[in-house]
Amino acid sequence: MKSYIAEFDTKEKPKDYYNKLLENLKEKNRELNAFNNFNDSLHGGFPFSVKDNICVKGVESTASSKILKTYKPPFNATVVERLQKNNFGFLGKTNMDEFGFGSFGINCEAPAHNPFNSDYVAGGSSSGAAIATAILKYHVAVAESTGGSISSPAAFCGVVGFTPTYGVVSRNGLIDYANSLDKIGFMARSAIDVRKVLNMSTGRDTKDTTSLDVRLTDEPKIQFSVINQLMNGLDGKIRSAFDKFLEKLKGMDYKVNYVDLKEIEAAIPAYYVISAAEASTNLARYTGFKYGFKVNDFSKKYNDFFTEARKQFGAEAKRRIILGTFVRSASVKNRYYIRALKVRAMLNEKMRRILRESFIVSPTMPITTPKIADIEKLSPVQNYALDILTIPPNLCGLPHISFPYDYIGGMPIGAQVIGEHFNDYAVISFVENWERKFKYKFRYNIGAL
Amino acid sequence: MKIGLEVHVALPTKTKLFCSDSTAETKEPNSQICPICVGFPGSRPVLNKEAVRVAKSIAIALNCSVKDKISFIRKVYFYPDLPKSFQITQLSESIGSEGSIELEKKKIRIRRIQIEEDPAQIIREGGYTLLDFNRSGTPLVEIVTEPDITTEEELRETVFTLRTILHYQGVDVNQEIKTDLNISLAEDRVEIKNVTGIKNLIAAAQYEIARQGAIIEKGGVPEKETRSFDAASGTTKASRKKESEEEYGFIYEPDLTVYDTKNLAENAMRIPTKIARDLAVKHNANYKTILELIAFDTGALNLISTFEDEFSFNTIIASLEIMKRFGEPSNSNVFKEILNLTDQKIDITREVLKKIKSGDKVEIKKFSESQIDETIRKMLNSDATIVEKYKKNKNVVNFIIGTISKKYGIQPREAAVRVESVINKL
Amino acid sequence: MDDKEFKSLLETARISLIETESEKIKKDLEEVISYFDQLDKIDCGNLQPAYHPIEIPGIMRDDVPEEFKEKKELLDNTKTHRLYVIGPEV
Numbered sequence: 001m002k003s004y005i006a007e008f009d010t011k012e013k014p015k016d017y018y019n020k021l022l023e024n025l026k027e028k029n030r031e032l033n034a035f036n037n038f039n040d041s042l043h044g045g046f047p048f049s050v051k052d053n054i055c056v057k058g059v060e061s062t063a064s065s066k067i068l069k070t071y072k073p074p075f076n077a078t079v080v081e082r083l084q085k086n087n088f089g090f091l092g093k094t095n096m097d098e099f100g101f102g103s104f105g106i107n108c109e110a111p112a113h114n115p116f117n118s119d120y121v122a123g124g125s126s127s128g129a130a131i132a133t134a135i136l137k138y139h140v141a142v143a144e145s146t147g148g149s150i151s152s153p154a155a156f157c158g159v160v161g162f163t164p165t166y167g168v169v170s171r172n173g174l175i176d177y178a179n180s181l182d183k184i185g186f187m188a189r190s191a192i193d194v195r196k197v198l199n200m201s202t203g204r205d206t207k208d209t210t211s212l213d214v215r216l217t218d219e220p221k222i223q224f225s226v227i228n229q230l231m232n233g234l235d236g237k238i239r240s241a242f243d244k245f246l247e248k249l250k251g252m253d254y255k256v257n258y259v260d261l262k263e264i265e266a267a268i269p270a271y272y273v274i275s276a277a278e279a280s281t282n283l284a285r286y287t288g289f290k291y292g293f294k295v296n297d298f299s300k301k302y303n304d305f306f307t308e309a310r311k312q313f314g315a316e317a318k319r320r321i322i323l324g325t326f327v328r329s330a331s332v333k334n335r336y337y338i339r340a341l342k343v344r345a346m347l348n349e350k351m352r353r354i355l356r357e358s359f360i361v362s363p364t365m366p367i368t369t370p371k372i373a374d375i376e377k378l379s380p381v382q383n384y385a386l387d388i389l390t391i392p393p394n395l396c397g398l399p400h401i402s403f404p405y406d407y408i409g410g411m412p413i414g415a416q417v418i419g420e421h422f423n424d425y426a427v428i429s430f431v432e433n434w435e436r437k438f439k440y441k442f443r444y445n446i447g448a449l
Numbered sequence: 450m451k452i453g454l455e456v457h458v459a460l461p462t463k464t465k466l467f468c469s470d471s472t473a474e475t476k477e478p479n480s481q482i483c484p485i486c487v488g489f490p491g492s493r494p495v496l497n498k499e500a501v502r503v504a505k506s507i508a509i510a511l512n513c514s515v516k517d518k519i520s521f522i523r524k525v526y527f528y529p530d531l532p533k534s535f536q537i538t539q540l541s542e543s544i545g546s547e548g549s550i551e552l553e554k555k556k557i558r559i560r561r562i563q564i565e566e567d568p569a570q571i572i573r574e575g576g577y578t579l580l581d582f583n584r585s586g587t588p589l590v591e592i593v594t595e596p597d598i599t600t601e602e603e604l605r606e607t608v609f610t611l612r613t614i615l616h617y618q619g620v621d622v623n624q625e626i627k628t629d630l631n632i633s634l635a636e637d638r639v640e641i642k643n644v645t646g647i648k649n650l651i652a653a654a655q656y657e658i659a660r661q662g663a664i665i666e667k668g669g670v671p672e673k674e675t676r677s678f679d680a681a682s683g684t685t686k687a688s689r690k691k692e693s694e695e696e697y698g699f700i701y702e703p704d705l706t707v708y709d710t711k712n713l714a715e716n717a718m719r720i721p722t723k724i725a726r727d728l729a730v731k732h733n734a735n736y737k738t739i740l741e742l743i744a745f746d747t748g749a750l751n752l753i754s755t756f757e758d759e760f761s762f763n764t765i766i767a768s769l770e771i772m773k774r775f776g777e778p779s780n781s782n783v784f785k786e787i788l789n790l791t792d793q794k795i796d797i798t799r800e801v802l803k804k805i806k807s808g809d810k811v812e813i814k815k816f817s818e819s820q821i822d823e824t825i826r827k828m829l830n831s832d833a834t835i836v837e838k839y840k841k842n843k844n845v846v847n848f849i850i851g852t853i854s855k856k857y858g859i860q861p862r863e864a865a866v867r868v869e870s871v872i873n874k875l
Numbered sequence: 876m877d878d879k880e881f882k883s884l885l886e887t888a889r890i891s892l893i894e895t896e897s898e899k900i901k902k903d904l905e906e907v908i909s910y911f912d913q914l915d916k917i918d919c920g921n922l923q924p925a926y927h928p929i930e931i932p933g934i935m936r937d938d939v940p941e942e943f944k945e946k947k948e949l950l951d952n953t954k955t956h957r958l959y960v961i962g963p964e965v
């Protein structure tokens with residue numbers, strides 16, 4: 001357990017520290033596509049990066065979409081403001097799947113590459129945030145998760161990724177994907193640094209109706225529940241690594257039990273229905289004249305004008321807009337949209353029952369790190385199915401943390417711990433305990449003094 | 450014939466529905482805007498409590514049942530004036546439902562009252578449009594009636610009644626009220642979208658009634674369609690295809706939540722129709738006369754309450770009518786004097802009013818009828834042929850009427866009655 | 876989903892696809908929708924739809940004007956003419 005934030009503060013830095021940091025980072029970025037832009041005027045504070053779907057005043061914020069090219073928000077996201085007040089320095093905007101639509105960081109103009117091997121994916125959608133955390137020694141990432149966008153890349157890049165309870169961190173300034181699912185969270189090299197930035201970022205924000213005024217708890221659990229249905233689809237190597245992980249837990253005097261939650265697989269369709277429905281309304285505003293990409297030929301009739309602008313969306317964005325438009329259309333709305341919301345209520349209840357007495361634990365991803373080329377071959381349903389482990393806590397707004405616990409073939413793998421609503425600090429505390437016992441070595445240390 | 454209305458009215462709040470920009474009038478375009486009302490990515494709505502409070506009051510005033518919990522939905526459609534390409538509005542969990550507008554002799558049922566945001570102002574410029582987002586996000590209520598209106602007269606009365614009730618809830622009824630109206634003379638309903646102002650609403654209805662009537666007369670059937678009203682020509686024409694229910698794809702607005710309306714204190718419930726009805730019953734007076742006096746003048750109502758015990762109701766109403774005739778505002782301090790004079794059957798002429806205002810004493814000369822009659826008799830006697838002439842042409846006594854009226858300060862009408870009665874008695 | 880339905884969906888969403896893209900996305904869509912149909916088999920009892928994963932208290936804002944100062948920065952994102960935002964023909 002080590003706080004890089006605390007360590008950074010005590011070290012004396014050379015005069016051109018930030019310039020050197022940026023220079024080295026830019027060099028590395030050419031290979032990995034972690035950043036969409038850099039803050040060249042950074043000259044103080046603990047560096048933090050911001051996922052490109054989170055607004056930084058005056059800085060191009062595109063959610064890695066061509067349709068938002070040139071958009072410079074005239075305001076800061078609340079989370080950015082809060083970190084800046086705590087003497088953090090904005091480093092740059094990180095790459096992502098367009099609008100958050102993807103789990104592998106490749107649904108965008110410049111696909112992200114895994115820092116351990118650039119043939120492999122970095123995970124997504126917060127791909128750049130995870131890469132930045134994996135290669136930068138002194139840095140935290142502000143990321144965002146809708147269905148697993150923090151856990152997935154954190155696991156594939158070997159860093160700690162934390163997603164808070166829904167409503168705990170203000171979404172003001174977040175370029176929406178699906179408002180009832182989106183959560184701003186963090187990535188860092190240690191759980192204690194996640195705790196520090198979370199502590200600075202929580203608290204009700206009058207600019208976000210869904211941001212909550214609650215006291216987060218730190219109630220430890222000694223019981224870990226494994227959901228049987230989630231173990232079925234695991235890759236063999238992941239399964240055996242995870243079994244070893246469970247043995248280590250037992251060695252730390254935690255208890256492991258196996259439970260059934262037979263409806264858990266319905267989390268995927270429920271999630272994709274709700275998120276597509278909300279996303280298709282959020283993305284309706286991109287029509288090519290108020291901000292971002294401009295059509296410019298104003299004599300085109302508005303419908304043609306809008307349709308022309310919307311050609312800028314990538315394939316996955318188009319797919320989800322169409323899907324979302326379909327599932328909320330009046331004639332099928334009850335069958336899909338309303339039904340999915342009921343399934344969310346049901347799963348929420350069942351998960352909470354398990355979480356009263358225990359954490360839920362699983363591998364973060366069911367597969368070892370895939371190659372970029374392999375993911376491109378998958379059909380959407382195959383692709384969506386790989387989110388089975390990260391979707392349930394996201395659908396239900398439960399706090400969860402992914403942390404690296406092993407390597408397979410030189411690539412890091414992660415485990416994910418889910419806690420009760422508002423018991424956010426407890427899952428962080430658990431990873432702090434884990435880190436005390438099992439040290440993790442980072443391969444890159446850009447920005448080290 | 451069936452007519453139903455969807456009336457959009459701006460609420461009297463200082464700020465917009467979902468952001469803190471001012472709603473005050475301004476000439477400078479885009480001077481009262483922010484990321485929220487221009488729909489910038491990253492911004493999100495925060496609900497204005499006062500808007501909900503006023504909307505609740507309106508719902509109660511219109512006999513609606515008010516929901517304890519309300520929520521909002523997204524209605525998706527594409528048009529340059531709609532910043533997010535969806536409008537935040539209400540549907541099943543709207544502020545009010547199942548109310549009515551009470552006309553003199555019938556009730557127009559209200560299906561729903563919903564709170565929603567106004568789009569931006571759009572100006573067509575041939576080859577492009579210009580947008581002013583100052584109006585964008587203004588809080589509105591949309592009042593949706595059932596198609597219970599069956600005549601043009603009822604349409605006028607509905608609009609008049611609705612406006613007076615809204616006036617008593619603090620709504621600026623001089624604003625350009627936007628209405629969608631549906632009119633069906635036959636089976637299918639024709640919708641006329643976005644008619645601005647009351648005059649245009651009536652004109653649009655008249656035109657549409659005539660248009661559909663002509664089709665039916667020729668043996669045709671008016672088609673189900675959406676039309677728009679062109680104020681310049683006073684006609685309606687088929688308009689752009691609007692999204693259908695299927696395409697609006699309503700979903701719950703996930704940036705907002707469920708709001709409790711129970712603890713919002715509503716306005717004092719002064720409902721002019723009810724007040725006029727009560728007064729009419731109490732004083733055996735005419736409902737319409739009372740309603741017209743108090744409709745857009747709460748001051749008049751206050752005067753009635755103040756003097757109700759002191760003066761006869763007829764005197765108060767007559768005095769208010771005098772005030773109205775001479776354009777005296779109801780807060781004018783001359784009212785008490787007018788009441789006094791009216792009570793003594795003194796006719797208030799413009800001169801009299803002038804005197805009252807300048808603080809001069811209005812001399813009340815009281816003459817008995819016999820005194821007046823005596824003078825008339827004398828004047829008649831001075832011309833021996835006048836009675837004969839009068840039988841052929843009543844105008845011959847006009848000069849006598851004029852003189853009497855002036856001399857005794859009575860109305861010419863009254864003088865004429867006296868002259869006639871004297872002649873008859875001769 | 877027939878071609879007509881798919882086309883009308885595209886129109887509603889203001890999305891145009893080139894032909895090759897269109898065929899693939901339509902096929903994807905059909906596959907995804909039939910995958911969604913499994914939701915029908917889940918027993919949700921009498922549960923109400925969960926619009927949010929947790930309960931959000933309905934806090935409203937007071938009606939107090941507050942000027943947004945960065946209007947210039949906002950409008951710099953767009954094309955303006957005499958302070959108006961320029962939009963497409965209607």
